[in-house]
Amino acid sequence: MNRLIRFGLMFGNLYHVTSPALVERYNRALEHLTGKRTALTDFYIDISGFSPEVGDDLGDPLYLNQGGVNRQFILLSTDQKRAPLLDAKFSTSRTILRRFIEDNEAALFALTARDAVAGELVNSVYDVSTPQRLFDIRAITVDADTTAGTVRNAEALAGKIDTFLQDEDAWFDDVLIAEMIGLAAQTGDVTRNPVKLKKMRFEQGNFWTAHFGGLYVFQKVEHPAVIASADASALGTLPLEHVFETRQRNQIARFLELNGLVEPIVAARGIDSAAILRQKMDFILVDAVTTAGVDLSGTTRADMRRLARDHAAHLPEEFHALASLVNWAENGGAWPRIASDHPAYFYTLRAADHADADLVNMLLAELTSKDVRQLFICHKQMFYATYARWPDAKKEYVAQYLAAEYQADKVGTRDALFGHDAPMEEPPASTTRTKPQTMDDLVARVGPWGAVRR
Template sequence: MKRLIQHGLMFGNLIEVSSPALVARYNRALESLTGKTTSLTDFHIDISGYSPEIGDELGDHLYMNHGGCNRQFILLTTDQKTAPLLNAQFSTSRGILRQFIERNESQLFALTTRDAVAGELLNSVYAVDDPLALFDIRQITIEADTTEAHVSDANRLEGMINRFRNEDDGWLDDVLIADMITLAKKTGDVTRQPIALKTPMFKQENFWSAHFGGVYLFQNMDHPALISREDKEPLGNKLPIKHVFDFDNRNQVAKFLEYNDLVEPIVKARGVDAAAILQQKMDFIVVDVAADAGEDLSGATRRDIRALARRYGRDLPQEFHGLADLLRWANGAGKWPKITSEHPAYFYTLRARNHADKDLVNMLLAELSPKDIRQLFICHKERFYRDYMSWPDAKKGYVAEFLARDYMVDKAGARAALFGGETPMEGETPKQVQRFTGPWGGAV
């Protein structure tokens, strides 16, 4: 994974924690949440405050997310809102954390100048040991406070102030007045500078979960379904949903996407260079075959990949030939190819329509077309990292160089070109250029 880290493709944009004051605050928050502390004097954290270095130290990379449910978090700075979420167990978690930070940014900024804010993403279940539990996770609430309870103390003080103002003899209650003065020394003047965090309820109806090998649950649909990456049989037959598919049920998955109007053919999408997208998908497939054959792909150009396609033409899979037929049609040099859902190229030809679950659908499509390493990296990093470890070294090198050159210099622009206009992720603005330095690829 060293190549990915050096190019900022893994652990990129993490927040460095190196000052003794911040390390001490982190340890207080970590102990309050987990009963553990770190002996490290510098480390990096993601949007939730999880640190891969501390995970290594503790021998537990779920030290803030036990059982993959009700993720805990530590905020040392509002800058964490631009960081990624590592070891994600639910596709919605990062978005919820980011919204919480953005909605409370001024309050959190003030609080984190004094102390760490620690909290938890709460749902109605405490473990996901049974697939049925996924259907009970309908909404997420956030519970958060500083380790010194500034928020709860401020709420108590506001209650005391209301009593003082509204009770007939409140101004004569010496004990009440003394308690107010004591709390005010800690919280400040809450009448002028209120301390309160907005903790709205977040719906979680359509989402991906890493549990049970990876499942996509679409509940808020005209035609609901659960789609499993692995064999659906171990999930049982008592799930409270009519349709349960796995990746071998290609026809049923395709119909689900069509009936709910979730996808569109790339060649019919507005505002995209469909031919360029199809050609790049084909190049990735050629690279996959050539790497398996032991070819050196260092510095491979488009011309080199065309030569490899000719050399290994007989070994290229059906995905390549199906996309080639579609590319010829897109370039006006061939007839419309009949690519059904049974064809291995089918899901490579689609992208999500512009709707509320666009990112989730593109995530699903990325897993259904895993040879498209660019889409897999953008839409499903957990799967990308897992697959990357099993690739030949030549493919690892090519992919790392390609993503660093083609994607990292303009992430928002690349996503817009592939998937259409969208809200920038990871704190970016369109056409923002970043370069990466340091052991964790932090953006500078």
């Protein structure tokens, strides 16, 4: 893992806590939430304020996430919004934290100038000892305040000010006036500088969770299902009728198609589909040749073509199927029929344009784990777990590739792979065409690659 850290591919963009004032604020918040303090004077934190170094110091890697639910957080700066969320137990957690910071940025900037903001992502479930409890999580609310209770005191002061202005006898209420003066000493002038955090509530719709070996829960689609990375039989009876394992490729393909969650890469507008497929082929090639002990140091594009020729007989089905698809897209070759049980099937898809695109791309990354770029972007926890088992030659190649190609332009790469152009106006349908001529015609007629097998 040191190679990934050196290239900025692991623990990147964390917020560095170095000053004694920030360390003390962090400790106040930590004690407020957990009753513990750290002796460290220099450490890094993620968007939630979690620090692997502090976790090691306390001997508790879940010190802000006991039980894996109701994640607590510590904010020292609004700059934390750019940090990742380490060891996430739910795919929705980082999005919620970022939205909370961005929607309250001005107030949080003022609050964190003097104190840490501590809080919790609250739901009605306090443990997920059984898979069934996951379905009791209906919504997440954000509860936050400074360690000194500035927001709570500001709300109390605002209420007392209203009473003072509305009650004719308030001028003679010495107790009320004394309370207002005491609160104002802590909060400042809330009439000119309101200290208020928005009450935020997030519906827990479709999500991924690390619990129970990894589950993708699609409960807010027309045809709901749970997709399990591990043994589905161990989950017991769930509220959703359909429960699949990631090895049940035909059923997952059918589920994705029925709900309109994916589209063929070659049919997506505004992207270089052939270039994307060629890169996937390169990653599949790298996996094959490094397993065979080939050193990839200093390889060029010409070297990769040579390796593909030299090892053609030993390359997996995914490589050859994608090569046929590229040949169709670029040279008008024969249309390859890639059925849902083919190893290359999910490599040819990406999430369609909908609210759960990130979740679907995460699922596709797990189903196409040889595409290390998508795995790194969409499912970092699985990337780190599989990286540890790779040959050293593959580790070096992938780390150098991601550092050079992805880190240099993260936004551009994500847009090129997963972005969606505005839909174009469809031309009038022809009444004389007798056979499909374009990718759109093929998709309209038979689905992405022909009928999905049940």
